[in-house]
Amino acid sequence: MVTIFSYNMTTELATCLQSVKDLCPELKMMIIDDASTDPRTRQIIDKYSSLFREILLQDPVEKVHTRGRLGVNIQLAYNYAVKNGYEYLFLVQDDMQFVRPLNDAVFAEYSAIFEKDSSVIQVDPRFLRRVGELLVDPKVSAYTYSETDDRRSFADVGILSLQRLQELNWKFEKNERLNKEKAHSMGLRRIFPFTPTIMHLPYPKLFRKGEVIRQFPWPLVKRGECAFEYMSAKDIARMDSRPIEFIPFARDILKTKGVGLAALHYRFGDEERVFS
DSSP, X not given: OEEEEESSOSHHHHHHHHHHHHHOTTOOEEEEEOOOOOHHHHHHHHHTGGGEXXXXXXXXXXXXXXXXXXXXHHHHHHHHHHHTTOSEEEEEETTEEEOSOOXXXXXXXXXXXXXXXXXXXXXXXXXXXSSSOEEEETTTTEEEEOTTOGGGTOOSSEEEEHHHHHHTTOOOOSSHHHHHHHHHHTTOEEEBOSSOOEEEOSSOOEEETTEEEOOTXXXXXXXXXXXXXXXXXXXXXXXXXXXXXXXXXXXXXXXXXXXXXXXXXXXXXXXXXHOO
């Protein structure tokens, strides 16, 4: 079960959902919208409603708390997936895009990671950023952060093993930081697979207390208008035949659309500012 978490995104959400429709139409999906105030968000959800098995629209809360319900919404998605007998829950944010199909062969690779290591609770199929030391884990033929880095434990994006979490009597905390710390203290792991399929869009809209803020590269590029090209068959074959030591960094592999005058910053700037 794929769950998309939505709040006031417009072009980004449409890009995300169109990529599902184009590349992964067979995925079983639900969307949880956290009381979006932009009517265009609801229009986009309505336009793509045929993709979803369930659409959950949250009631409004105080603006200062609007972005604080992600943990609550993840727990709702988890409860729904468990109740309906799913094996995995794939958490996707509304500023992300599939760039290649998540087909049976790729998903078999992800499932094998869980089978090879009982400490793995999450496979995170994002392309990677240069924001910390990444290591090759030969046990699972994939990538991980070092043992002292709590980012190796959990994120608000990725595929969760529901059976493993049920065995742990897991309950989601209110934010990602608390979930990371809890999972790390329990020796639980998040793994980045050899074959990523999805990535955050470059330069998405940014929110503070529910309001859009202006930040570089504005006014050179309007945030929320950038995307990636889908990978071609040739691109996929090249990536799949690489040695495992070649880490799949987004900026080395993916081709952008709409970056325009920010192209140099996208290529060489701080990756934290590119993807957030």
